[in-house]
Amino acid sequence: MMKALHIAIKDLRIRIRDRNTLVLMLLLPIGLTAIIGFAFGGDSGISSIGVALVGPEDGDLLTNAAAGLLSQVELFDAEVTTEDEAREAVASGRKSAAIVLPEGLIDAVLEGAPAEIAVLQDPASGIKARIVETMVERFATSASAGGIVGRAIFDAVEAERPITEAERWQLTGWMFQWMYETWSEPAIAIEEAEAETRDVDVHSYFAPSFAVLFLLFTMLASAKTIHEERESGTYGRLMASPVGRSTFIAGKLMGSYALAAVQVLLLIVLGSLLFGIDWGSHPVAVIVMALVTAAGAASLAIVIASVARTARQTDNVGTAFILMMSLLGGSMWPIEQAPASFQNVARFTFNYWAHSGFKKLVFYDAGLAGISQEILIILAMSIVFFGASVLLLSRRQVLT
Amino acid sequence: MKKILVIIAHNLRLIAADRSTLFWLLAMPIAFTFVLGLAFSGGGGGGGSTDPVRYGLTVANLDRGPQGEALLAAIEAAGKIDLLPIDGADAGDTALELVQKGDRSAALVIPPDYSERLARRERVTLTFHRNPERMNPYVTRQAIDEVLTRLRAEGTAGIGARTAYAELRGEPPPELAERLSSRASAYVAENWDPPSVTVAAERLGRTAGSDVPSMGFNHSSPAMALMYVLLNGLMMSIALVDERRERTLARLFTTPVARSSIIVANLGWRFVIGMLQMWILIAFGGLALGVDWGDSPVGLVLVTVTYVAAVAGLSVLLGSISRSSRQAQSAALVLSLTMCALGGLWWPLEITPKLYQAAGHAVPTGWAMDAMHNLVSRGYSLAGVAPQALVLALFAIGFTVAATLTFRHE
Structure with missing residues (x-):
């Protein structure tokens, strides 16, 4: 031994x-x-995601609103540009993705007409481009849902008694405000409880x-x-x-x-x-x-x-x-x-x-x-x- | 020149005669490429499964009515996740415990009054327990949200119709209120599909229409080829130390072969081995795994030549400055693993902080991986990978000059 x-x-x-x-x-x-x-790890995290935003012709209001929304997402570094420039920037990897807003997007939301938002993706970006796509998909789902809820409300009220033009305007104004408030507090909410595992990195x-x-x-x-x-x-x-x-x-x-x-x-x-x-x-x-x-x-x-x-x-x-x-x-x-x-x-x-x-x-x-x-x-x-x-x-x- | 070729041929013969070295050069990288490609399958090149990974969601349905079951059926029907139900009165606590112990990634708890509150058109809250250690809950939560968006829209339309009527014409009597709500909810259910606003993702470059390129063989194949050429290349520095220890290098210096010829030969056989290994792995990726290496074979040759030259230079440098084969082995491991991690061979650089990306471009691997992305994903021509090839060539020159200055036979 x-x-x-x-x-x-x-x-x-x-x-x-x-x-x-x-x-x-x-x-x-x-x-x-x-x-x-x-x-x-650390505080720096993932580097910002470069996104090009392309609005429809004569759609400055919509484009500015979308740019405003994007700027609220801290992760995104958005820039309004033309489609050609956006394609070039994304294809060369200078931007991870581009969002191209179609003509008639507002009509699609309000009246249910079809509209398609294009998301151009950097072919070499597997993760950032996918993040942009997911965010836009969420927006599209919410916009479609908001639109259909609005039309359902009009349909139900109108079925009881026809709505006058003045009532239509009054209802439209009220509904935007009501939907904005209601959407943040949905009928079925999910409370996310992070299971109490330990603080680890x-x-x-x-x-x-x-x-x-x-x-x-x-x-x-x-x-x-x-x-x-x-x-x-x-x-x-x-x-x-x-x-x-x-x-x-x-x-x-x-x-x-x-x-x-x-x-x-x-x-x-x-x-x-x-x-x-x-x-x-x-x-x-x-x-x-x-x-x-x-x-x-x-x-x-x-x-x-x-x-x-x-x-x-x-x-x-x-x-x-x-x-x-x-x-x-x-x-x-x-x-x-x-x-x-x-x-x-x-x-x-x-x-x-x-x-x-x-x-x-x-x-x-x-x-x-x-x-x-x-x-x-x-x-x-x-x-x-x-x-x-x-x-x-x-x-x-x-x-x- | 003939003397250089003789030394190169001699070393190649020695390598070819050693079965274990051949195993290292080829079998290991092929096996790694295959396993990693399978693990991250879901696209990015042929060969891998295109079935998305299905995650499990633990569910505790405490609801006393039928709506809880309906919600779960809708989630299951969406076909994105597998439900793992828990029964019993304490199912909610059990679900939480399973997530907390790490046995399950996420759990959804439907409260006992879920159906009653929905019937009364009152707000109801579900509980989603998420294990912060895992990524799976992000996927399962998204699958739940997709189903809930529709249910929420139905509920919101029902409440909205009543409230809108009250706004225009005063509070409706209960019977009318119910009729308004039912009609609005039914309208949403009937007209939900297709959604008015849709998203069309278009992947630019030559992989247009393909799936995520950072996963699957399109990433693992170039990354593993670069990694193993580096790892084996640097491990070959041990041969130089052994030659010095065994005095074969000293004997060679007594023959009429110039010092410069010996250095060139040492660089040369490492370069030949590296190129053979690289191109066998590229061929395997293309033929067996369906990896498409781009539209510019000349560009691919230029990138591989400059990268392998840089590795060969670094290998001779390492062999020259190492005092023992153990030291060379340790240094080779440290250098190659560090450069693989920094250069984006193990995970895509795009998801790392800017400072990390800068560090990744201080080593050859970062530039080589950029060039591979440009060729494989973006479909660049020779001009498109010229900047990366130039930087790799500069690395090769730098390492070779340093190797020449430090080369010794004693």
Whole structure:
């Protein structure tokens, strides 16, 4: 046991003294979390959306009203222009979209005649152009609904007794005011209650994701040393001493696990200090989750090294496997946005469960009971990986 | 020149003989492109599913009357979201708990007096619980709003007809009031479709009529090609460190081969590998995933040549200044992942703040991705990508000069 512990401590010392390991362990996950925070967090948010507005000929009143409406949306940077200029600006990407108001838009609203608002979209803009389209669609729906309600009111009142011209004017004036007031307080309202999850930001989402991703890379580099020691001859020298193969494997596993635990715990502390991540009010649950995740990552990396025959193969196969699993498991992007079938596949990855556990701690302040499923699944994975690696290392005679 | 070609050919032979390197160069980027394209399927190139993602909405219908059921039936009939009903007296609390625990993204609670209040033509309020962590609730809320707009219009017309009559001719007796309301509501229901004001979205450029280009293979294919050429290119800096460590570079310097030839050869084989990888990935995107790479093959060649030249220059520079292969590996990872994130290879730059966009254009990836958008989405010709190609060429020259100055065999 003491010999295995010596091997583990020696490995841990070597890894921690290696600046390149520190880059992989800490600098990359923290750096990428900071970049994501820069891209999506903070107060600056999405940059403004350039919108060109084209009004109908002789429709200055309508155009000015539409420009006024657009200027009230803080996100939009609207500019009134001609259709040709708008097309050129949108096609070249200088504007994300252009709104072209048709002739007879007011008649369409008042009398129900058809009118079509064109939204020209920058072909390279997948998101901003879509935001403009959605806003215009909402406006069109409201305008159509307002128009039909007005006509329904006239129809019902007129059905009881014909309306004189003077009454028509009186009713029209009243209705504009009434509709304006009523539309802001609709007959069926929706009260939106944001569920009381905790106040979290983009760092809180991605810091655990990147921690899991780079934990796997660190573990792979650590597991690779099994082959490196054999290739450099240090394993042979070790075997000449009174150290058995099982002691060597145990030492390697312990060293990897200790390094993994140090990395996860350090990333948790640095996440709090650098990004203000609140890991919840259950420190014991956080520590247990960290230690279980470390066990899962360490055993997974060892099993990869056991399958490979050389250090280089471990690097290549392992990196490919880790990247693919991280992509499928949601360590590189928010998997909640993927189709359900994709998410079902994700459940077969270590990353999914590790990320799910940390997310429950950060977003929902879960305790040990709340993350029990994740802990059990990762522990089960660890046992399977560990068993497989011991079996492979001894049977396949990787260490000969 | 012949000596340069011999060194390049030798290195290419070494790469071709290594199956694991071939796996890295081709299999990984192809697999990533495919998985990402599927994950964000919904348009933007052939191959991906065009079915929109359907999100689930948890519903707790506490209504004692028939209107709650009618509302849910209308939402379901719209066909945009799947309803996940919860039954029981405490369904409202259960729905809230599910959203709060993160098991569900959003929940709609219909109050017990929903039908009664609608019958009395009184204002009624539904509750929508939203998990702030997820994007799905924005979609589900929009689907509910679309159905509610019609119901609201029917209700508003009913109230409006009564109120308008009172405005013109005094308060109507109850029977007349009911008749006015019913007629106005029925008018809305009968004439709702088609809406008078509609919206026609027209996507300009060569992808006219196609779906959102930032999703699907049209984004993932160029982005993954650029990313893996960069990642593999910079990882090849390790070869230079290894050659120095194993003294093969020093031995080469004792032969009658000029220093400049060795540098050019090192740039050359990296450039050839990068171009082969890039164009195999472009061909795969076009043939297997249906990505349309634009109308200007010459423009695409120019962009790929300048980008790969920049990557080759940076690779030799990195190999020259790294002291060990581990150091080169770490630096390659840090540089390539950072440049991918900044340059818009992982998410579109358009949704990031202006300062981030400026940072994205301080690295080659930002310019290369702009050029790809200009070719693939906007259908620009050679002249349209000339500015980006020029900047990429400047990056290539800068990296190559720095690599030449720092190149050493000891």
